[in-house]
Amino acid sequence: MILEGRFWHPQRGLTDGCVAIGDDGTIKRVAKTISGAKERVRGMLLPAGLDMHVHFRDPGFPHKEDWASGSTAAACGGITAVVDMPNTQPPTDSPAAFADKARRAATASVVDFGLGVSARPGISRETWFDELPAAFWKLYPYGISWEDYQSTATEVTAAGGHPLVIHGEHPSHIAPGPPRELAEHTAHRQLAEAECLAGMPASPQLHVAHLSTADGLAGLPVGATAEVCPHHLLLNLDACDSLECKVDPPLRTPRDNAALWSGFRDGRIAVLASDHAPHLPEEKASGAPPSGIPGVETMLPLMLQQVVTGNLELGRLVNAMAEAPADRLGLSRGRIARGQPADLIEVDTKATRPVVLERLHSRAGWTPYEGWDAIFPQRVWRRGELVAADGEPQASRGGQPLFTAQP
Numbered sequence: 001m002i003l004e005g006r007f008w009h010p011q012r013g014l015t016d017g018c019v020a021i022g023d024d025g026t027i028k029r030v031a032k033t034i035s036g037a038k039e040r041v042r043g044m045l046l047p048a049g050l051d052m053h054v055h056f057r058d059p060g061f062p063h064k065e066d067w068a069s070g071s072t073a074a075a076c077g078g079i080t081a082v083v084d085m086p087n088t089q090p091p092t093d094s095p096a097a098f099a100d101k102a103r104r105a106a107t108a109s110v111v112d113f114g115l116g117v118s119a120r121p122g123i124s125r126e127t128w129f130d131e132l133p134a135a136f137w138k139l140y141p142y143g144i145s146w147e148d149y150q151s152t153a154t155e156v157t158a159a160g161g162h163p164l165v166i167h168g169e170h171p172s173h174i175a176p177g178p179p180r181e182l183a184e185h186t187a188h189r190q191l192a193e194a195e196c197l198a199g200m201p202a203s204p205q206l207h208v209a210h211l212s213t214a215d216g217l218a219g220l221p222v223g224a225t226a227e228v229c230p231h232h233l234l235l236n237l238d239a240c241d242s243l244e245c246k247v248d249p250p251l252r253t254p255r256d257n258a259a260l261w262s263g264f265r266d267g268r269i270a271v272l273a274s275d276h277a278p279h280l281p282e283e284k285a286s287g288a289p290p291s292g293i294p295g296v297e298t299m300l301p302l303m304l305q306q307v308v309t310g311n312l313e314l315g316r317l318v319n320a321m322a323e324a325p326a327d328r329l330g331l332s333r334g335r336i337a338r339g340q341p342a343d344l345i346e347v348d349t350k351a352t353r354p355v356v357l358e359r360l361h362s363r364a365g366w367t368p369y370e371g372w373d374a375i376f377p378q379r380v381w382r383r384g385e386l387v388a389a390d391g392e393p394q395a396s397r398g399g400q401p402l403f404t405a406q407p
């Protein structure tokens with residue numbers, strides 16, 4: 001297949017030309033002209049997104065999401081690869097749990113996938129620590145003392161190998177009971193992020209998940225990378241005060257939004273990630289909702305709209321959604337260039353339409369972005385195969401692991 005039109009060249013930016021895709025799903029050639037039958041691109045061709053932070057809930061909570069529903073939502077939103085977090089049931093914290101989840105994903109996912117593995121004290125001494133093809137180790141502040149949290153971060157970053165992704169909230173600030181209102185949840189965790197980050201090792205192995213505060217950004221450990229989620233850029237307590245919007249870390253203030261936007265625009269926060277965290281609609285509507293906002297399908301459409309309104313440079317978005325997460329995880333992908341997987345989205349910047357819950361594919365059945373302007377990709381290819389068109393799935397299954405064991 002040869003696609004012809006405007007595309008994002010990793011060095012030159014928007015360029016007119018042709019992209020040839022081989023039967024093996026990789027990009028064979030990128031050139032001004034290529035002979036052969038061509039298909040015209042409407043708008044422009046961008047690398048598809050790699051979302052390094054999703055919760056697809058399988059095994060354990062498939063009624064909230066499973067690999068089929070989560071990956072379909074991802075594909076329709078222009079994401080062709082995800083990394084799933086280990087807080088499933090059972091948690092992904094052993095070779096057996098890893099193999100079980102990898103099998104589920106390989107059976108049902110339409111997008112390519114990596115798996116995060118839960119870190120705990122002493123994990124670097126496990127026999128499998130150097131061999132498990134994890135995307136990264138993940139450290140949560142729940143059910144752990146600050147001493148163990150800190151020592152695990154030091155232990156795992158010093159051991160080298162995979163990155164350590166932290167949920168950067170100090171465990172002492174995690175309130176035991178449900179908040180009465182959303183502002184209370186935010187108030188509880190006001191200092192949690194900055195205090196946690198101040199106690200983290202200065203290590204290039206460290207990656208801070210879902211950065212949410214101006215203070216956290218100012219106090220990023222030296223050498224560490226970070227990600228930001230659409231909800232911490234676009235939402236705050238003024239815009240959304242219902243308990244449904246309870247998320248960890250919480251929604252904050254417009255001042256925090258502004259600081260995060262500045263860090264995101266200038267690349268101090270390199271990565272865009274959704275922290276797609278679906279729960280049942282009735283759970284979210286209850287008086288004691290679990291934390292989490294779904295967003296894997298709306299992330300790129302909302303951010304593409306931010307590009308159109310002049311709030312974000314296209315090149316920065318391409319970097320944050322495709323290049324930077326790939327680089328962070330040591331993967332050769334995310335660019336429209338020879339040898340890369342043909343993971344592409346066709347985007348028409350004139351095709352703005354509102355987000356409509358009925359047209360989303362997550363089991364979450366809820367979105368805080370109902371009615372927001374967005375630009376959904378016209379077509380989405382995963383390794384050269386059309387997996388979504390006009391926000392609807394065109395394929396099921398076929399996802400492959402992003403990481404495999406070294407022989």
Ligand code: NCD
Pocket residue numbers: 055087167246247248249275277278291292293
């Ligand atoms: C996540 C979940 O529901 O799994 N919830 C959330 O509020 N972000 C967990 C997490 O990412 O911390």
Ligand code: ZN
Pocket residue numbers: 167209210248249
């Ligand atoms: Zn988290």
Ligand code: ZN
Pocket residue numbers: 053054055085275276277
């Ligand atoms: Zn998460």
